[in-house]
Amino acid sequence: MTERVGGGRYPGYDVLSKRDGQSWNDKTREVIDARLAVDSRPAFFSADEWKTLVALCDRVMPQPEGRPPAPLAAYVDRQLLKGKTKGYRLAGMPQPGEAWKRALAALDEVAQRRHGRTFALLTEQDQDAMLAQMAEGSFESDVMRGMPPKTFWTSHVIHDVVGAYYAHPSAWSEIGWGGPASPRGYVRLGLDQRDAWEPEEATPGHEERAARENSHVR
């Protein structure tokens, strides 16, 4: 990873420090424990598809240093293994598993055609350029078999990959969200009000105070 992302806006805050407190009910603990236990290995995708998917996830959602990484490719993989549908398919879209297989094959096809290597072996710059084309809708490959790239980007790359990142406690800690809150809930609701079990943001010159406050969050 060349760039640093998600800098320490909420130093010392780990939403998981609240796991055993009043803000997490048993069902939440069960669900998040299972999410954190997912192995970063493919069960739905082939080994080649997996490499491409991992490379895509690393660029679409590079992960901050200093926090446990979310196994994004594995989350995508497990959803597809379960045959999960999302309630609608837009025009030109096949079922989710088929959509992903086409898109990953297309990324490799274009990478081979342009650079003579698979997508996973490209430079980050070249990977980003191809992903940007997909996001904008100008990505072209026969392997897509008519699937609109922009729709794939929104319906699957954003929904499945980025959605999985913001479902992970590391992301919650990064952005300073209070996290699960049942049954305790919140008391101080107004503008610029914070309960003691919410993280404090580091403002310039007060990073240490924020870190101290955040170390007490339970």
Place this chain on the structure above:
Amino acid sequence: MRQFEDHDAVDFAVVGTGAGGGPVIAGLAEQGFSVVGFDAGPYFRPLEDFASDEAEQEKLYWNDDRISEGANPLVMGGKNSGKSVGGSTVHFAMVSLRFRPEWFKSRSELGYGADWPLDWREMWDWYGRAEKALSISGPITYPWGPKRPRYPLRAHPINGAAQLLARGAEAMGYAWTETPLATVSSPKGDSHPCVYRGFCRFGCSTNAKQSQLVTFIPRALAAGAEIRDLAMVGRIEMGRDGRVSGVHYVRDGRWRVQRARAVVVAGYAIETPRLLLNSANDRFPDGLANSSGLVGRNLMSQSNQAAWGYMDEPVRAYKAPPSTTITEHWNYEDRKDFHGGYCWMAQGPLPIEAMTIITGSKGLWGAALHEEMLRYNHLAGLKMVGEQLPNENNRVTLADDTDQYGLRIPRITYSWGDNDKALIGHALDQMSLSLEHVGAKDIWRQDNDMNHLAGTARMGFTPRDSVIDADCRSWDIPNLFICDGSVFPTTGGVNPSLTITAIAMRAAERIGQLARRGEL
């Protein structure tokens, strides 16, 4: 819970247990009828089954396969569907508003859409009953429309995002108020007061929310109704006399038939027409109750666009119900150059939704998205609920693909008209201005969102202009009723759930009267 055998002909089979089905099941059971309420999803126990987690709680949505197309295809899921006992009331935002009276006669009084065969004064009474049944928490005086009784429970405190709505509205000279909400602000029955955890749209794990799960469904069970969960109804059975005689449903992988003397369909604006169309037979080759050709037509959504910005101070809008203040100014102000109205409310998106809004509007990903999401706690938004006009070409038909039950899936076609676009543009300008007034920075627009559904089995005055009459009875088949948001001829500029509830409570009473008089 009382249980019925498939071969026992019950008085009523009700398909769906949401805002339409719940009050009908309870209302008919309380009048002494035998009732089975079917739901395709599970019967959740919130205290044990609900996590505080956006991703896990997608289990509440109707995520089965559908095709969505048109110039503005609908995104189906959490904002417009439910697949569990209680339907979408299990995860709705609890916003419980009355229609503006003129909307019941929008064709004759406002010059657009279609008239309803219901009188607003009668509806005002039913709204009052619905607000009591759902223990709505609301303001002492409501700033718009005819006088209404005091809300049953006091209003909730307002959160940071809602304070900003109020400041902005005051700067623009518009009235605002606390949003009437279906979550209790004081103990009520088995419900403890709301703890302001902010996960309302992902299922209430403390049972403060007055969804069907803690209101009409327990009433229905106490009155002897059966709720049959995980039971997907795929076809309505018809006898040789041209009357419906039961429902075909699949449960535990086996197709069965529940005999019934009458059927009420309450599956909402996609599944209701899908079931009627999938029930076509020799006598009704175009689907049941469809002599008008209007089943599946005039699908309406509501505009749910928003303006967003960032405040210098933390807002932490994730706390409390998502919308604790509202302005209905533009629902009651007619000096504008388009038809229909809209309201706007404060917003409190949780992280995945915030990301979806930001990526959808700004196209960010990678490091740039990380940077933007670091401002999450400073995000403030105003989101509209706006009227979209009925159009016969916006519709639900059947695709050739089939789902896991072997049933043909819905094809949903949706495009905005010029009026819809004009209304959205007006609202986005207004909401952006309000954010400017409170000092929000880097204001941006979310111009692509839609939410609630209506239409596809509209009520009306004649068998030619509508699918059902004012009592929710189909014109074509005397013992077939439809009772959910699909009966709306127009959708108004407020969230529809309270109106669906009020219509369903009324329908239960009317259907009971018809049955007792031997007129089914």
